[in-house]
Amino acid sequence: MMRDEVKGKKILVVGMGKSGKAAVQELHKLGAQVVAQDVHTVDAVDPKFAKYLEKEGVPALFECNPDNMGEYDLVVISPGVSPDLSFLQEARLSGVEVIGELELAYRLSKGTFIAITGTNGKTTTTTLVGKIFEKARRKTAVVGNIGVAVVSKALESTEDEWMVTEASSFQLETVKEFHAKVSAILNLTPDHLNRHKTMEAYGAAKAQVFRNQDENDYLVINYDDKTCFALAEKCKATVVPFSRKEELKMGAFLQDDEMVIRDENGIVRPICSIHDLKIIGDHNVENALAAAAISFFAGVDPESIREAIVEFPGVEHRIEYCGLVDGVKFYNDSKGTNVDAAVIALKALKERIILIAGGDGKAQNFTELAENLQGRVKALVLLGRDANQIEACARKVRFDAIYNEKDMNACVKKCMELAEEGDKVLLSPACASWDMYDNYEQRGDHFKACVQQLLC
Template sequence: MNYEKKKVLVVGMARSGVAAAQLLRASGAEVTVNDSKTEEELGQQLKPLEGLQLERCFGCPAMDLLEGKDCLVISPGIPDTAPFVVKAKEMGIYVIGELELAAQLSRGTLIAVTGTNGKTTTVSLLGEIFANSGKVTHVVGNIGYPFSLASLVSRKEDMIVCEVSSFQMETADTFHPHVALLTNITEDHLNRHGTMEVYTAMKMRMFKNQTASDYAVFNADDPGLEGLSKQVKSRVLFFSRKQEVKEGAFVRDGQIMIRMDGNEKKICGTDEVFIPGPHNLENALGAVCVAAAMNVPVPVIRHSLKTFRGVEHRIETVRELDGVEYINDSKGTNVDSTIKAVQTMSQPTVIILGGYDKHTSFDPLSREIINSPMIRHAVLIGETAGLIRNSLERVGFNHLTDAGSMREAVETARSLADKGWCVLLSPACASFDMFKDYEERGRVFKEIVRELK
């Protein structure tokens, strides 16, 4: 789409909104930026917009700014059911999100990854694989670096690896990745989407514009994805750590294999993958499928799997003190993600749980904890502490302590952990009740841990 001289309203001045405004101005649009916060409250967030010719409307409702606009760009945090969004559509205004805008204006080959868990690790690993193959690679999207910033500089020969959330898919229209990967689907974000059916439909929108010349990659081990591959028009690859697949990546006798067009190639041993845990083996297998679809040489894939160190806030070792290992898994923002962290633990562990309520059941996590030989105690924080306590007590797990802050949680966990144990922050919840986002929560945890003497 051509945005030159179009009158565009950008609502929400977090990272993606600010980046969208920059991209729109570079594309010749007449841009109005808006946020319910005042300019003083937004502070340094607006610094990238200094010197740009924009109409700035802060601390006022977006509803008052719709008249005369051709396009409305909303941040992922704004649902498409918000009254001003509904009104804009009624007025005939073209409504999109920052991800859709950036995809329309970018150059390069687009790879997209979505799913409940594993997205950030997988896109980061793919970024490393493509960079190691000699490609200029932009890792963008829900990972924290806005797609719009990459669209300002991307070239036709570049690779763009995009982490996609269900929120972003609500406002996707022409989004068309050449390779799209769905890691898994488990219960999450029902406070936004209402039902699992709607949540799954949002994830599947990523494949909507693909054709027979594109690739769709699915996790054959995830029951939540059963039947979904039949909905796509693209060529399907599967990955599995439990069974061999006809087309895609799998494990045979401890070796990661890729099979395409009847040809098999050995990548490396599962024990050579640096990042730990069965969930990370799944992430690696998904990345192998994508890399193979893009004709990345096997030695490059092998080297990347052996050297990739993982991502911050995902089963990240912070330090060892007095024989106790402290692990930051603040990115465990839902039940399934924390279940995977629990399954990774190989030493006795005190786990810190709790946070913002997304209206999901904690019972699957409670069953995993009671059956785990490693989880010895849980320290509970945040607004979901009571819900988690009730769920754990129902399955007979009673080694529980409440904490009023992250510092108190860490100090309590330290007092409970013996030499040879782990202290694991994996909250199974979002962070908005106590922190700006999971990254801030993880940083605070790490700061407190590093201050321990």
């Protein structure tokens, strides 16, 4: 169902998060008979949005599940909604198509898609690709899991526009026709296993990013992450590896400390030195290599790539420097919502770290985090629902400098008590935020507000 086929169709939108609300509004503009649904109360969803629904005459089902699923022409689900819910199964059995917001946006958009996925680094890489395209004067929308619903930009997109899209596994598991000119898988480590159950299922969801690509398209993928790179075996597109560790016959890699791209004809194009990067850590070298490869094989010139990369300061909530208090540096890595991301942050800051961690653990195993504490972390300050799981893993490796606090303000105060000049306080929770906050941005903003109180 494309944009000219939507008018008059009865469409159920499930889940009134950011993307669900955007889907309702865009479909309503096109003349669809939209029904909004969410299991939460109107006030819990968004009172302002409730007023919009009332004003526009859009029916809504709050605090309940829909029935009579066969009466709908299409069902659109938000990323946070499990596709296995019983009423969604009923819809499929009734012959009703069930898609996600990303798939809907693709069908409504006229733009060309770049889709970037992976366990970690998506937001940094997506933002950087957007900056590169802007530098190259390409018409660009940076959308997706980065915080701007893809569908909110779909109707205004034009044929010369690039939709640079951060795509989560939740978004990708419901795609059908979605087709990216350039796709990317940055890495693959355990995450969201409470939803996907197994690493195989998680990897399969990520691989959906290239399901409809062909030999005229490109897949940029991490050569150093063998679990990730193995996904490319099923890809029909031209595979473009990137590597921080090895020289490649084609793709993006390092020659000494220089980032370069070798094209399909074997010509090597220099980009910049890794010492020119403002973003810190080996993981950010990988993100920059991926962004360079994505942009180059989408047709951007090397000079625009170089200029954007060396100017790029990083993104909010990703090892973000927040200030210096009595010789102690504070870093906000609230986007570190899984073990691998937290370990990456520890390795980037190297030593003399006081780590704040904890939250909704998403059924992860925290052993790897615990194994990376010794020699890097002076003290571990924990909060949130699954703090006890992190503590148990830390004590198994005989790390005992552990402090449990009730909230973020208490954590920051405890860190300041423990810190000495030259230390670094790092918020990198290794957990989702949903047990205490609406999202990781809210958590990171609270941390920064607590740090600002110390600066006053």
